[in-house]
Amino acid sequence: MERGEAKSKKAGGPPRLCCICNEKRPVLKRPKTLQQICRECFYEVFEEEIHQAIVNNGLFKSGERVAIGASGGKDSTVLAYVLSELNRRHSYGLDLFLLSIDEGITGYRDDSLETVKRNELQYGLPLQILSYKDLYGWTMDDIVKMIGLKNNCTFCGVFRRQALDRGAALLKVDKLVTGHNADDIAETVLLNILRGDIARLSRCTSITTGEDGPIPRCKPFKYTYEKEIVIYPFAVSNPHHTYAYFKKLDYFSTECIYSPNAYRGFAREFIKDLERLRPRAILDIIKSGEDFRIATTTKMPEQGTCERCGYISSQKWCKACVLLDGLNRGLPKMGIGRARGGGVNGGDHKKETKAGSTVKTLETKQCGSLDF
Amino acid sequence: MQLTLEFGGGLELLCDSEKIHKVNVDLPNGVQELTMKDLLSWVRTNVIKERPEMFIKGDTVRPGVLVLVNDCDWELSGQLETTIEDKDVIVFISTLHGG
Numbered sequence: 001m002e003r004g005e006a007k008s009k010k011a012g013g014p015p016r017l018c019c020i021c022n023e024k025r026p027v028l029k030r031p032k033t034l035q036q037i038c039r040e041c042f043y044e045v046f047e048e049e050i051h052q053a054i055v056n057n058g059l060f061k062s063g064e065r066v067a068i069g070a071s072g073g074k075d076s077t078v079l080a081y082v083l084s085e086l087n088r089r090h091s092y093g094l095d096l097f098l099l100s101i102d103e104g105i106t107g108y109r110d111d112s113l114e115t116v117k118r119n120e121l122q123y124g125l126p127l128q129i130l131s132y133k134d135l136y137g138w139t140m141d142d143i144v145k146m147i148g149l150k151n152n153c154t155f156c157g158v159f160r161r162q163a164l165d166r167g168a169a170l171l172k173v174d175k176l177v178t179g180h181n182a183d184d185i186a187e188t189v190l191l192n193i194l195r196g197d198i199a200r201l202s203r204c205t206s207i208t209t210g211e212d213g214p215i216p217r218c219k220p221f222k223y224t225y226e227k228e229i230v231i232y233p234f235a236v237s238n239p240h241h242t243y244a245y246f247k248k249l250d251y252f253s254t255e256c257i258y259s260p261n262a263y264r265g266f267a268r269e270f271i272k273d274l275e276r277l278r279p280r281a282i283l284d285i286i287k288s289g290e291d292f293r294i295a296t297t298t299k300m301p302e303q304g305t306c307e308r309c310g311y312i313s314s315q316k317w318c319k320a321c322v323l324l325d326g327l328n329r330g331l332p333k334m335g336i337g338r339a340r341g342g343g344v345n346g347g348d349h350k351k352e353t354k355a356g357s358t359v360k361t362l363e364t365k366q367c368g369s370l371d372f
Numbered sequence: 373m374q375l376t377l378e379f380g381g382g383l384e385l386l387c388d389s390e391k392i393h394k395v396n397v398d399l400p401n402g403v404q405e406l407t408m409k410d411l412l413s414w415v416r417t418n419v420i421k422e423r424p425e426m427f428i429k430g431d432t433v434r435p436g437v438l439v440l441v442n443d444c445d446w447e448l449s450g451q452l453e454t455t456i457e458d459k460d461v462i463v464f465i466s467t468l469h470g471g
Contacts, residue, residue, distance in 0.1 A: 016448075029447040036448055074381070074467075226467045230381065230438055231445070272435030
């Protein structure tokens with residue numbers, strides 16, 4: 001990052017120096033603190049803050065097998081890099097793996113998986129790939145052919161969450177980590193408010209979730225701004241490494257071809273507009289989410305297990321089973337929206353399969369066989 | 373002036389999937405200096421081939437698009453008022469995609 005070293009780009013005023021070291025030219029204005037910071041100080045403080053988040057929240061124990069949910073995108077690539085770096089530097093003693101899920105989206109996931117395969121080589125972390133086709137008998141392309149472009153993100157999200165848990169169980173890992181960042185979590189808080197989903201609202205700001213379930217998962221980037229995750233690969237350098245990728249971490253960035261209709265997109269736009277006006281808003285929304293207390297008179301759903309597959313569920317059948325059942329019976333609207341009249345959880349069982357629909361008969365693999 | 377424009381984070385899809393564009397930008401008539409504001413407008417017209425709303429919102433970049441001028445956050449140099457000089461490298465990265 002030596003280009004234009006001598007040029008001052010400020011519109012008026014003397015060139016400033018890094019707030020932290022007071023020596024070098026600043027290259028970034030941190031949204032979290034509004035500090036002007038140079039390249040070296042930035043990646044130091046970036047890595048240190050994540051280390052603190054890990055230590056202060058007791059995210060890991062020495063000797064744990066940890067699977068990194070790796071999509072090949074910016075968050076999981078930076079996560080894989082930083083976590084393996086911190087594991088080495090601070091001797092966390094973790095056994096790290098990359099776990100990828102292939103949803104079967106042509107032109108998107110097949111390309112991003114190539115990136116993860118490269119990450120496997122670049123970071124020396126073993127990789128496991130699980131596909132929706134193997135797990136559920138359906139690829140996202142198949143699902144979209146059946147249901148069209150509305151609600152497909154619901155299917156994908158539900159299936160992916162379960163797929164990560166199943167993959168983690170197969171690999172016999174103790175913990176799952178994902179690259180969800182502060183922006184993602186702030187969006188989720190807003191989404192849950194917009195939907196009145198009190199149960200999720202109470203859980204979504206926890207840095208570790210699912211401790212009472214099969215595989216706990218944690219989010220080391222909970223307090224990390226997306227902007228910094230994007231800039232980090234431009235700043236990082238390590239005198240001990242000689243790989244060419246180093247200056248620019250290799251990651252994949254294309255919008256999922258099915259995503260433009262996802263509801264989350266609206267929350268995302270809103271958060272980005274907010275960040276522009278008041279960057280601190282993102283962390284403040286998370287703080288509000290953490291401090292919400294549910295009124296004692298509110299009835300909360302109880303967590304049990306799915307009758308069909310044994311996965312964690314607050315209904316008779318887990319969401320994935322409901323959705324799959326709908327797909328397999330040619331009733332893809334089942335499980336979308338509130339359970340009113342249809343399906344196992346709703347009550348009314350009188351439904352007819354559409355004549356002539358191509359129905360796949362593969363059933364969900366029993367989760368019981370994976371010792372949930 | 374000769375400039376190098378780089379598009380990342382998915383923005384390259386708006387410019388025929390080309391990540392790097394070496395361009396020659398002429399100053400608008402009667403103007404002494406080129407600002408980012410001018411450049412954005414120029415890019416929108418001459419480089420962005422589809423869905424300009426993914427790149428630009430109003431006068432400035434869409435929220436979620438990072439701008440680096442010579443590897444430096446444009447928030448430090450006055451955003452739209454940043455002056456652009458010959459041989460500068462401007463990078464646009466979108467953060468609005470999965471990770």
